[in-house]
Every structure is written in structure tokens, then in C-alpha cells.
Amino acid sequence: MNSNNKKTEHYFAKPGVANIGLTKEDIKTSFLEKLFYSLGRIPVVATKNDFYTSLALTVRDRVFRKYVKSLEQYAEEDARGVAYLSAEYLPGPHLGNNLLNLEIVEETREALAEFDLDLDELLKEEVEPGLGNGGLGRLASCYMDSLATLGIPSIAYGIRYEFGIFKQEIQNGWQVESTDKWLQKGNTWEILRPEISFEVKFGGNTEHSRDENNKLHIEWIPDSEIKGTAYDTPILGYQSNSIILRLWKAEATESFDFAAYNLGEYYRAVEKKMRSENITKVLYPNDENLSGKELRLKQQYFFVCCSLQDIIRLHLLQGRKLETLHEKFTIQLNDTHPSIAVAELMRLLLDVHHMEWEEAWKVTKSTFAYTNHTLLPEALEKWPVNLLRNLLPRHLELIYEINSRFITEIREHDFTGEQISRMSLIDDRGEPTIRMAHLATVGSYKVNGVSALHSGLLKEEVLKDFAQLWPEKFTNVTNGITHRRFLAVSNPLLAGLITEKIGKGWLTNLDKLKSLESFVNDEDFRRKWMEVKLENKKNLAAQIKEFTGFEINPEMLIDVQVKRIHEYKRQHLKVLHILSLYMQIKEDGQNNIPPTAFVFAGKAAPGYFMAKRIIKLITAVGDLINNDPEVNKILKVIFLPNFSVKLAQHVYPGADLSEQISMAGKEASGTGNMKFALNGALTIGTLDGANVEIREEVGEENFFLFGLTTEEVAERKKAGYHPYKIYSENEKLKRVLDFLLSEELTKGDTELFRSIYDNLLNQDPYLLLQDYQSYVDQMENVYEIWKDSQKWAKMSIINVANMGKFSSDRSIKDYCEKIWKVKAVKA
Numbered sequence: 001m002n003s004n005n006k007k008t009e010h011y012f013a014k015p016g017v018a019n020i021g022l023t024k025e026d027i028k029t030s031f032l033e034k035l036f037y038s039l040g041r042i043p044v045v046a047t048k049n050d051f052y053t054s055l056a057l058t059v060r061d062r063v064f065r066k067y068v069k070s071l072e073q074y075a076e077e078d079a080r081g082v083a084y085l086s087a088e089y090l091p092g093p094h095l096g097n098n099l100l101n102l103e104i105v106e107e108t109r110e111a112l113a114e115f116d117l118d119l120d121e122l123l124k125e126e127v128e129p130g131l132g133n134g135g136l137g138r139l140a141s142c143y144m145d146s147l148a149t150l151g152i153p154s155i156a157y158g159i160r161y162e163f164g165i166f167k168q169e170i171q172n173g174w175q176v177e178s179t180d181k182w183l184q185k186g187n188t189w190e191i192l193r194p195e196i197s198f199e200v201k202f203g204g205n206t207e208h209s210r211d212e213n214n215k216l217h218i219e220w221i222p223d224s225e226i227k228g229t230a231y232d233t234p235i236l237g238y239q240s241n242s243i244i245l246r247l248w249k250a251e252a253t254e255s256f257d258f259a260a261y262n263l264g265e266y267y268r269a270v271e272k273k274m275r276s277e278n279i280t281k282v283l284y285p286n287d288e289n290l291s292g293k294e295l296r297l298k299q300q301y302f303f304v305c306c307s308l309q310d311i312i313r314l315h316l317l318q319g320r321k322l323e324t325l326h327e328k329f330t331i332q333l334n335d336t337h338p339s340i341a342v343a344e345l346m347r348l349l350l351d352v353h354h355m356e357w358e359e360a361w362k363v364t365k366s367t368f369a370y371t372n373h374t375l376l377p378e379a380l381e382k383w384p385v386n387l388l389r390n391l392l393p394r395h396l397e398l399i400y401e402i403n404s405r406f407i408t409e410i411r412e413h414d415f416t417g418e419q420i421s422r423m424s425l426i427d428d429r430g431e432p433t434i435r436m437a438h439l440a441t442v443g444s445y446k447v448n449g450v451s452a453l454h455s456g457l458l459k460e461e462v463l464k465d466f467a468q469l470w471p472e473k474f475t476n477v478t479n480g481i482t483h484r485r486f487l488a489v490s491n492p493l494l495a496g497l498i499t500e501k502i503g504k505g506w507l508t509n510l511d512k513l514k515s516l517e518s519f520v521n522d523e524d525f526r527r528k529w530m531e532v533k534l535e536n537k538k539n540l541a542a543q544i545k546e547f548t549g550f551e552i553n554p555e556m557l558i559d560v561q562v563k564r565i566h567e568y569k570r571q572h573l574k575v576l577h578i579l580s581l582y583m584q585i586k587e588d589g590q591n592n593i594p595p596t597a598f599v600f601a602g603k604a605a606p607g608y609f610m611a612k613r614i615i616k617l618i619t620a621v622g623d624l625i626n627n628d629p630e631v632n633k634i635l636k637v638i639f640l641p642n643f644s645v646k647l648a649q650h651v652y653p654g655a656d657l658s659e660q661i662s663m664a665g666k667e668a669s670g671t672g673n674m675k676f677a678l679n680g681a682l683t684i685g686t687l688d689g690a691n692v693e694i695r696e697e698v699g700e701e702n703f704f705l706f707g708l709t710t711e712e713v714a715e716r717k718k719a720g721y722h723p724y725k726i727y728s729e730n731e732k733l734k735r736v737l738d739f740l741l742s743e744e745l746t747k748g749d750t751e752l753f754r755s756i757y758d759n760l761l762n763q764d765p766y767l768l769l770q771d772y773q774s775y776v777d778q779m780e781n782v783y784e785i786w787k788d789s790q791k792w793a794k795m796s797i798i799n800v801a802n803m804g805k806f807s808s809d810r811s812i813k814d815y816c817e818k819i820w821k822v823k824a825v826k827a
């Protein structure tokens with residue numbers, strides 16, 4: 001093909017070159033072509049996975065067609081763009097989402113039906129990429145959806161982990177982990193770009209020399225080198241553009257001269273190759289608690305180094321100068337995981353592209369923006385100086401230099417010695433470490449938190465000295481979720497009912513849901529609303545049956561807590577409440593409790609002792625209750641194993657009550673809270689993270705609030721918190737807690753939950769005992785309202801109607817306006 005600047009349209013217009021159609025007939029033709037020519041299969045021997053793959057390839061062609069169009073448009077407009085750097089992504093299954101975004105769901109369903117195939121069956125075949133731990137990774141994927149839909153020129157970079165988040169099984173009530181082999185059957189959605197590949201160096205030392213003009217030259221002499229190769233997955237927006245998710249895979253460089261080796265060296269070379277490929281082998285399964293592992297730092301540097309080289313390549317490809325990098329690109333750091341990028345960009349500009357320090361620093365700090373996702377001290381990344389010296393000696397020098405200039409700058413302000421040492425990039429109390437949040441803050445032009453409350457706390461606590469120094473640098477962007485995946489794709493019944501009432505404008509403007517409010521008093525509408533919910537509950541009950549073997553009556557109140565298992569999220573507070581109901585039934589003979597199914601799901605970090613024990617506690621309570629004929633008509637306790645985006649898409653639509661019960665001040669935002677409310681569940685929650693804003697939007701009368709506020713938590717702790725006192729003064733709570741050590745619950749192994757019991761009675765760092773009564777009281781209120789199904793339905797409709805703010809489209813628009821200064825380019 002000659003490349004004299006012709007648009008792709010030109011080639012498609014040529015006779016004989018197929019255009020890619022979207023009609024049922026087009027889909028049928030491509031589907032068969034894929035089956036025959038790409039897979040070499042005929043229908044009689046084809047497996048379900050063959051059919052799935054043929055369909056996925058059919059759809060992928062159309063998605064790439066959109067992508068090349070988008071690329072052309074971006075290039076034509078020479079637009080400013082966003083590069084999103086995230087160590088984690090959780091895109092979920094692609095097929096259903098792409099069908100929605102191409103608006104060919106029905107055409108595809110009909111096309112397949114003509115081959116006696118069922119679309120829903122094929123959708124189940126897809127294995128999702130579990131390339132993230134939880135909220136942070138899923139948020140990145142929601143943002144990809146909105147960036148594409150809104151037509152924001154952008155590219156997302158990350159790591160192509162060969163094994164994603166571990167698969168969770170429950171054996172004998174305990175979490176058991178196994179490897180997630182998501183690539184085993186191949187991955188239809190990605191394409192390898194062998195020509196987009198970069199070298200990444202590690203270790204060694206630096207050499208400083210001066211040239212004849214006395215100019216300093218610094219050379220990094222590494223002791224190993226690996227190669228990162230790009231794998232591209234197109235992420236399609238609704239009715240519009242597509243962007244690329246570019247994930248790097250580590251490979252050995254091809255620079256060994258094998259012929260020169262004797263056999264022993266050959267094996268050493270192979271071993272070295274295998275070692276280098278380890279870098280992208282597996283996702284670290286820890287959220288919110290980081291152990292300073294060398295391999296993790298290698299992963300971070302590896303993907304940052306490849307991504308920055310790629311960004312520079314793209315910039316220079318357009319014939320631009322590096323001095324203008326920040327005018328054409330902004331790079332968003334998704335937490336500190338990619339924050340070594342600040343030092344790496346400096347290295348590339350100074351050592352590789354020979355820029356002067358002042359200029360390079362100006363470009364660097366005008367390019368990056370940093371999003372903080374946590375205030376938990378144990379989750380703030382700190383890398384030992386010694387580790388950096390061994391792995392990235394040049395970066396350590398650069399960080400020292402950045403720090404020394406920064407300290408000089410702040411000395412000119414009115415900061416005390418104590419403040420200065422608090423702000424330093426290097427923490428030298430004990431083993432010296434680099435504070436990555438400080439590096440990211442100093443090296444960025446904007447820093448944001450992920451909810452109003454969290455952004456406020458960030459400025460008042462974790463980064464307060466920086467906020468004093470640079471108040472204009474700090475801002476908030478409240479998280480959002482893609483309502484296309486989490487309502488249109490995963491809840492077609494509710495989406496259909498909404499569209500029937502208000503049209504489909506909500507798909508691109510979620511604020512349109514507001515007009516649903518005018519139907520709250522329409523009895524017929526409420527009935528349909530409840531019918532839809534019941535259908536979704538039946539579907540969830542079927543999933544529960546399939547994955548746990550348990551049956552629940554879909555008419556029950558389905559009360560759900562799904563999220564990573566963590567003490568601060570307080571799954572065990574919910575367990576204490578369930579035990580209180582159990583005792584009410586068993587001992588007090590009281591039974592005005594509405595039939596309820598408590599559903600939990602979520603993974604515990606494999607090394608997190610308490611979290612794993614909390615899972616065992618949930619399943620033990622489940623065993624007790626589900627097998628007790630006196631109780632199990634009223635209560636059921638289910639732990640759904642292996643929570644994933646795919647499973648989540650069944651859970652949110654089927655929930656009545658959403659549990660958002662973290663201790664105030666600990667959950668940066670939460671995004672599950674938004675997904676539940678968007679699907680018509682009511683929330684019981686604390687004033688934490690985005691709960692605060694959800695409550696503001698839906699109205700306090702439509703939200704079940706309990707617990708201390710952030711300020712009250714701080715005061716309570718300051719005044720001296722004594723959980724034992726609460727325990728001894730609350731008869732019912734005491735009974736529940738003591739039950740943790742009972743023969744009945746522990747089947748004789750009475751020490752089983754001793755650690756949880758002791759922790760709650762002695763420290764209770766997340767104030768479960770403090771908030772217990774308030775939670776139980778609010779649950780009473782939930783039950784009262786649940787019994788009035790019309791009232792519940794009204795509240796549910798009002799919740800959905802007021803979810804407009806929580807669309808990730810709004811979040812991305814906020815990023816564009818408040819931070820990136822990037823404009824949409826629509827294809």
C-alpha cells in the first residue's frame with residue numbers, strides 16, 4: 001500500500017475491498033469466515049469456545065475499524081492527549097460490552113440464532129483479564145470506557161501479567177488460592193506489536209565524566225537488560241471512538257551471541273531469559289498493604305520505562321520537539337505505582353536527550369498529574385534506598401538531586417525544620433526509604449483524591465505540608481463508574497424499563513435518569529420496577545446455586561457486601577449483626593426479622609492473616625445458620641467464591657441492600673457503592689468516601705446512615721478508646737462476641753476465632769464495637785421499610801434517578817477540565 005496520506009476510507013472504497021458491515025447478514029458472513037479461515041473449523045466439530053472466538057474475532061474487526069478512524073482523527077487534529085499509567089486494569093469481559101457499544105446486540109443475537117447458537121451462552125465463554133486487585137484497577141477500566149466514549153485522545157499503559165489475580169476457592173471454609181491462567185485458551189482481543197518494543201536496564205552503576213567544555217556526562221552502565229513488547233487491546237466507546245490499552249510483556253533481549261557460548265553458557269543464557277520474563281509473570285495480590293519486594297519495583301519500573309519511551313516516540317514521530325512534550329501529552333499516575341516515572345522522565349530527558357536540568361524539570365513537572373487512592377499508612381509506597389541503589393542507581397541519584405533542590409526551595413518558605421524533614425522525599429528515620437507519594441507530588445502539576453471527603457483529608461493529613469506550599473496543586477475528582485457496563489450491559493431488564501420510560505439518552509448522559517423521579521408515584525411503573533428486580537434476584541439466586549450449591553428464595557431481602565476483604569471495610573461488623581439475628585431467633589424466640597440472604601464475596605490478600613480468618617468466620621456462620629432448620633427459613637449466609645467483574649455483573653442487579661460500612665475516613669471513595677445504587681439497591685453506610693456524596697445526591701431520607709463521622713472517630717481515638725468497656729456494658733453485644741469462642745460456632749475448635757475476638761476487645765482499630773449499636777439500630781429501620789414494599793420501591797427509584805453524578809463520563813470530564821486541559825475529538 002502506498003502511504004501518501006490517504007485516509008482508510010479511501011482504501012475501503014476500492015472495489016473488492018470489503019467494508020465491515022453491522023447488519024445481521026454481515027455478522028453471519030464474518031462469523032462463518034472466522035470459523036473457517038481463522039480457526040479452520042466446521043460447525044459440526046466446533047466447540048463452544050470456537051464459536052465464541054469466531055464471534056469475538058468478528059466483533060474485533062469492527063472495533064479495530066473504529067480505532068483506525070479514531071487514530072486518524074486524533075492525528076489530523078494534532079490534539080493534546082492523555083497517557084494513563086496504571087499498574088492494574090480490570091476490564092471485565094469485552095464481548096458483551098463491545099456489542100453494546102457497536103449497537104449490534106440484537107443483530108448478533110439473531111445472526112447466531114440462525115445457526116442455532118445462543119448469544120448468552122457464548123458470552124459465558126469469555127475469560128476475563130484479572131489484571132488488578134480491586135477498585136483501583138476497575139476504576140482505570142471505567143475511565144478507559146469514558147475516555148473512548150467521549151472521544152478524548154488517549155492511550156492507557158500497563159503490564160500484561162501472564163497470571164492475573166489468583167483464583168479463589170473455598171475449601172472447608174478457608175480461602176485457597178490457585179493460579180489464574182487467563183491466557184490459556186488464547187486472547188482474541190489483543191494484538192502483538194513486535195515492532196513496538198523497548199529496552200529496559202537494571203542494576204550496575206553510573207559513571208560521571210566531564211567533556212572538554214567541562215560539561216558533566218553521566219552514563220548508566222547496567223548489569224542487565226530486558227525488552228518490553230507491546231500488546232494492544234482496543235477499548236471501544238459507545239457509538240464512537242476506540243482507544244488502545246497497551247500492555248507490556250517482558251522478554252529477554254536477543255543480544256546473546258549463542259554461537260559463541262559453550263553448552264554451560266547456553267544454559268545460563270536460557271536461565272537469564274527465563275529470569276527476565278519473570279518480571280511480568282504475576283500480579284502482586286496485595287491491595288492496601290505493600291511489602292517492599294524487589295520484583296514489584298522491577299515491574300513498576302519496567303512498564304514505566306517502556307511507556308515513557310513509547311510516549312516520546314509518539315511525540316517525536318509527529319515531528320515535534322521534546323521541549324513541548326507537556327504541551328502535547330499529560331501523563332496521569334494512577335496512584336504511586338508508576339511514580340518512578342518522575343525520575344525516569346528526567347533520566348530520559350537529561351541523559352538520553354541531553355536536555356539541561358531546568359528545562360527537563362519544567363517539562364517533567366508540567367507533564368505528570370497524580371491520583372492518590374489511599375490514606376492508609378501501610379499502603380503508602382516507600383522503597384528502601386538500598387534497593388533503589390542496587391536496581392536503579394541512576395534514578396536514586398536523580399531522586400537525591402530532585403530532593404536537594406526541593407529542600408532548597410522550601411527553606412525559602414516559612415517551614416519549620418520538622419516540616420522540612422516530614423516533606424523530604426527521603427525518610428531517614430530507621431532504614432532510609434523513598435516516599436513515593438512525595439516524589440509524585442513534587443513531580444506533578446496536579447494532585448487529586450478520589451472523593452470530596454478523601455481529597456479533603458489528603459490536604460489536611462497525609463500531604464498537608466505540600467497543600468500549604470502549593471494549595472492550587474490540590475484538587476478533587478470524585479470517582480465514577482461506567483453506567484454502560486454496569487447498567488446497560490449487566491442489567492438489560494432495568495435498562496430496558498428505563499429506556500421505555502425516558503428514552504435512551506441516559507446512555508450518553510446519565511443525568512437524564514433524573515426524570516425517572518416523576519414516575520415514583522406511578523403505581524404501574526413501581527410494579528414493573530419491582531418485577532424487574534425480582535427477575536434479577538432470580539438470576540442472582542441461580543448464580544448462587546451454580547457456584548455454591550445453596551438455594552435461596554429470591555423473595556428474600558438480598559443484603560450484599562462484595563469487595564476486597566479488609567479489616568477497615570468491616571465485613572466482620574456485618575457478621576456480628578448476623579449473629580445477633582441468629583441469637584434473636586434461637587434464644588429470644590423473637591421472629592419479626594424479614595427473611596434475608598446475606599451475600600458476601602471478595603478476595604483476601606494471601607498473606608493477610610486477619611482477612612483470611614474473616615472469610616473463615618463468614619463461612620462458619622454460614623455453616624451454622626444454613627444447616628439449622630429453625631433459622632435457615634429466615635436467614636441464609638452465602639460466600640460467593642472468586643469475585644470478578646463477570647460475577648459482579650450478576651450481583652449488583654440482584655441486590656436489595658448495599659453494605660458500605662467501612663470506618664469513616666478509611667475508604668477513599670468506593671465504587672461498588674455507586675454500582676449498587678445505580679442498580680436500585682438501597683445503601684446502609686457510614687459517612688465515608690463517596691457514600692457522603694451519594695447520600696447528598698439521593699437525599700438523606702433515602703440512605704440508611706449509621707456510625708461515627710471521620711471527626712468523631714478522631715476525637716474518640718484521641719480521648720482514649722476502650723472497646724472492652726463497650727463490650728461489658730452492652731449485654732447483647734457481649735453475647736454475640738462471646739459466641740465467637742463457642743463450641744457451636746467453632747465446632748469444638750474454640751481458639752479458631754480467638755485472634756478476631758482479642759483484637760476486637762483489646763484494640764478494635766476500626767471501631768466495630770463503637771459503631772455496632774448504631775448499625776444494629778439502623779438495620780431495624782431497614783427492616784421496617786423493607787416490609788413496606790411500595791416505600792422501598794420508591795426509594796429505589798429515587799436512588800437510581802440521582803446517580804447521574806457517578807457516571808465515569810462526569811469524572812473524565814472533570815479530569816479534562818480541572819487537570820488535563822484536554823478537549824474531545826470525536827470521530
Ligand code: BZD
Pocket residue numbers: 133134135136137139286287288289290373374379450479667668669670671689
Ligand atoms: O481505589 C481503592 C480504594 O480503596 C477505593 O476506596 C477507591 O474507590 C478505589 C478507586 O479509587 N484502592 C485500591 O483498589 N487499591 C488497590 O487495589 C491497590 C493495589 C495495589 C497496591 C495498593 C493498592
